[in-house]
Structure formats: structure tokens, C-alpha cells
Amino acid sequence: MRPFYVIGLAALCSSLLCLPAQAQSDDLRGEVFCFPAKKVPKLVKKLGEVKDSRRDVVNVGLMPKLLIKDGGDWPERFFIRTDEKEIDIPFKKPSGETPSFLDAAKANPGGEVCVADKTRAERPKYDEGLYFEMGLAPLFHNRSGEHSIAELTEGTKDGKSFYKKMVPGALAIIMPDTKYLAVRYDDFRGESMIYARVDGEDIPLMPEPFKDMHIVALKTLKDMGASALIVKGGDYQLQPTVSASLMKKFGWGEDAEE
Numbered sequence: 435m436r437p438f439y440v441i442g443l444a445a446l447c448s449s450l451l452c453l454p455a456q457a458q459s460d461d462l463r464g465e466v467f468c469f470p471a472k473k474v475p476k477l478v479k480k481l482g483e484v485k486d487s488r489r490d491v492v493n494v495g496l497m498p499k500l501l502i503k504d505g506g507d508w509p510e511r512f513f514i515r516t517d518e519k520e521i522d523i524p525f526k527k528p529s530g531e532t533p534s535f536l537d538a539a540k541a542n543p544g545g546e547v548c549v550a551d552k553t554r555a556e557r558p559k560y561d562e563g564l565y566f567e568m569g570l571a572p573l574f575h576n577r578s579g580e581h582s583i584a585e586l587t588e589g590t591k592d593g594k595s596f597y598k599k600m601v602p603g604a605l606a607i608i609m610p611d612t613k614y615l616a617v618r619y620d621d622f623r624g625e626s627m628i629y630a631r632v633d634g635e636d637i638p639l640m641p642e643p644f645k646d647m648h649i650v651a652l653k654t655l656k657d658m659g660a661s662a663l664i665v666k667g668g669d670y671q672l673q674p675t676v677s678a679s680l681m682k683k684f685g686w687g688e689d690a691e692e
Contacts, residue, residue: 465555468546471514474539477570480599488592491585492572492674500530500549503622503646504563509551512566514538516545523547562645572596574672580631581663581672583655586615590652593674612674616647620669627667630660644678651677 626648629636641648
């Protein structure tokens, strides 16, 4: 559960609350790892302030869920811990959805969100085999496999409005434009089938891989004279983002330090 305090843009992760585990050592996840719940109500409220006019092409889903990326076991428990009690948060299988999470987190903002997961206790604390995402990243409504340049242009512009609500106050002023497009297949595949449609022909693209995302610059499509971005090969999500290099710079790279 890697943090991205400055730019909550990842697959994706798609979540600002994929925060570092309070593990049993500095390097390992431990059998129980936790992160603060206090950010949840504030983020949900701020995202609600984005104008409706910015939500017609992209929007946040706010569907908190556990993701199993390594094919391993589900955790033993998912719960919120306060000084007085522990509140179990049920999760659905195989979707990993946690329908009661938001209400529980809002009701216990001083608590910690915790996962009991012995099978991954000895892994590095930022291991992403088991992942919790809030669904805070703006995603394109359209998942048909064909995205016009007009749609992409509007979506990348509107996406910035959501990210500005998620970054710390003063940094919102210098929030970079989200002129990149990140494709994440629902099965987290490492290979992609992404094309630019130019004069009726689908030309294969070489997106930049980053985590479980495949990133294409909107400028690349426009420079090619493309009329659309085409995504094949399975179900996917598409989100506006910044470049992979910028995400790495702000602490979401493979080897990034706090």
C-alpha cells in the first residue's frame, strides 16, 4: 500500500488511501497493518465540491475495495480500530467490495483502517499483492474501447479538477495538467493492446508501462493525427493522469522513499 500524498494519480491504485502500513518492522508488512481513517471524510467532502459540469466525461466512483493482485488469499479480517473498539468491515468475494467502509470510516475518523493478513506478513511493507483502493481517481465513463480525441481532450482537462481537490492545499495551485491517459486492465495484465485510429486504420501504440497501468500521452495521439484511442484485449479502466516520470518523481516509483 504505497503512499502518494502529493499526486494521487495512480491506478491506480486509483486511491489516495493506499497508505503505508503501520507494520511490525520498518521493512515488513507484519500480520496486521493499518493506516489512518481521518483522511476519508475530508477527501470525500472535497471531491463532492467538484462542479457537475466536470463530471460528464470523467468522475470518481468512490467504491472502496480490496484487490488481490498476486492470486493469493483474502485477508483474515478488514476492520477499523479505535482506542475503545474494533469494527469489522465485511468485504464481498470475489469483487473485494466493502459497502460499509465509508460510513464506518466517517463515524470513526480518529481510528485506523487495518488489515489482518498473515500470508503476506513477511513481504516488504509496500508490496501490492493485496491492495486497498478507495476509487478516488477520476475515470472515463466510457469503457467501450473507443475514445474520440474530443472526449479525451475534455476528460484530461476535467480530471485535473478532481486531483486539485486531493493534493495538499498550496500544492493545488501548481498541480500539473493531466494530459496523459492511463489504461488499467481489470485483470492487471502486463501487456496491452492499445491503438491510435488514424484515417480509419488502427496503429499499434507502445504505451509506457507503470505499475499495472499503460500510459499514453494525449499529445502523441494528436501529433499522429488520430481520431480516437482504441483499447482492445479485455475490460479496462481509463483515467487522465500525469506522466509516469512525474509520478515517480513525487514518490510513486518502484523504489521511492517516503
